[in-house]
Amino acid sequence: MLRITFLRFCMLKLCFFICLVYGVKSDEEEKCPEFTDLNIGNALSGTELHVQLLLYTRENPNCSERLIEHNVTASEYLNTSKKTVFVIHGFRPTGSPPAWLGDIKELLLSSGDINLIIVDWNRGATTVIYTTAVENCRKVAETLKNYVDQMLADGASLDSMHMIGVSLGAHIAGFVGHKYDGKLGRITGLDPAGPSFTREPPEGRLDRTDAKFVDVIHTDTDVLGFKKPLGTIDFYPNGGMDQPGCPQTVFSGLQYFKCDHQRSVFLFLSSLKRKCNIIAYPCDSYSDYKRGKCVDCEAFQPMSCPVMGYYADSWKKHLILKNSPTKAYFDTSDNDPFCMYNYLLYIITWNKSIRRGFIKVKITDYAGNTIESEVNSEVATFQQYKRVKILTGFYRDFDKISKISLTFSTKTLIGPKYKLRILQMRLKSLNNPERVQLCRYDFVLMENTELTFKPIPCPENST
Structure with missing residues (x-):
């Protein structure tokens, strides 16, 4: 009897020690789900796909609500009569949350009274095997389709939905849009991934038919990004390749590989800050733009030239009436707000x-x-x-x-x-x-x- 009591005492002490060292999640922590934080170890061992949808609104700007895929009405904050913006990240070879996640959340919520849904598929995107993440893209799109269906049944409209996809996330947005026959309101592709997608037909990647308005920012077309036009309007800052301020040699480490690719995100964030409008010039080529051949924007009269970023849809009617892809070029400075x-x-x-x-x-x-x-x-x-x-x-x-x-x-x-x-x-x-x-x-x-x-x-x- 004494032995059993002693063992129970030891177990209690052990439990107390574990709680003291590792901590116990408070009620507040349980109520605020966060983006999945993984590491290089997870990437090396590989991760099974798991998608969580984190909702932020002006009522809960600092504490997300995890949405339940098959129960929209259970949400405390989702208002299906409002505009809904989805943010979809891409390949995560190190497992850490995207560095830009906090900024895009804050800036999008300040831009309007919206439902902001962060699509967290870090489990599935975190792997050193790129093709595994590529294969998971269609599965993520299927999950999003299931949830959007629930929102539509609860009174939402496809026209009020805007999907912002980064790299692989851009193609995920395209897959979702394709499932709805291009009736989504808008898709923004931030340097859509090139590897594994370059030779795909329109249904196998992001395409301008996937939403009523598709705007794309290309910043790394010679390495990680997609070179050819994919949208209603395709923006090519600095020609779409080497971005000012980014390292030019491999001796700069990881930044050499990701700086150009990520610049699309930071340019988009800059457009939300509205410190200046980054004006773009529709043109057949970057060399023609540099020669001053395409700076009148006659096709956009009585409006001026289109602007890149979040407010690009102000030119939607002109671009849709044109009924052909528009390529637009411009130069930027080397740091935020990138104005030229x-x-x-x-x-x-x-x-x-x-x-x-x-x-x-x-x-x-x-x-x-x-x-x-x-x-x-x-x-x-x-x-x-x-x-x-x-x-x-x-x-x-x-x-x-x-x-x-x-x-x-x-x-x-x-x-x-x-x-x-x-x-x-x-x-x-x-x-x-x-x-x-x-x-x-x-x-x-x-x-x-x-x-x-x-x-x-x-x-x-x-x-």
Whole structure:
């Protein structure tokens, strides 16, 4: 008897010790389900697919509610009469929650009174075997379809649903949209995954027919992302490949592989902050955009050029009426908020001989602050009396410009230095087209020699 009592005492002490060391979840912790947090060990051993749907609203912005797949009416916070936004992550080779998860939750809830559903399929996405995660995508889509069906039965509408998918998550959103014959309101694809999907037909990947409006941001088309257009409108920042500020060599470690790919998410987050509108220019190619051939946005009149990100659907009607995919290009800075302020430089020369080269631009405001153009323009060909358009951009902007500095260069190390005889120069702001355009007439640029001058307002009736 004494022995049994002693054993019970030892068991109680052991239980107390375990609780003391590892802790016991409080009621509050039980009430606030969180995104699954795994590690590289889980990735190495592999994980079985498990999907949880975490609901946030303005009534519960800091404490999610785990939705029950076959019982929508059991939710305390879900309001099916409101817009519903799903956020779907992608492949997770390390198992940790996405670094951007907290920001996208906070910013989406601040953008409107919505149901925000974080689709957590970390168990299933966490693996070192990429193809395993790819195979799980359709299973995740099936789970989402089952829940959306429940929401529809409870009064929700497909038109009020917006799915935001990152990498593999973009294709998951496409699979769900395909199941509803493209009647979802909107799908946003953030650098949709390229590997395993590049050769797939439309039903095997995200496609513009998967929702009424599909906008896609491509930032890593040469490695992890999908190169070809997939949406109603496809945005290609910095050409869609190497993003400014991202490492250029493998010696930078993991960031070298994921920085370009993740930039799509951070650009989207920037659009929610609304520190500036990132304007995009519909164009057939990045090189044409760089040559200034596609900066008028005539197809979008009376509206201006489309903007990238959350508010891209403001241009939905124009894009849908066009009834063909639209590719849009733009350049960004190297960090948040990624704004770039674009100008068109028009130049007419009177050299008898053709000149080819580059022009670097600096602008100075009346306080003496100077900024230099950051956009690497394409080589321009200057012919007598023919106007050349050069796209240039700055990380900052000035309301009023007091001085302009120009430098002409052929970027050749040997041979004679050339002169560029300018008949007329005109500088036009693309971000603020209502501003007075600035002109200068009859001057000479000596190669590799900066010339600074005070511009004058261009005549109003000149072009």
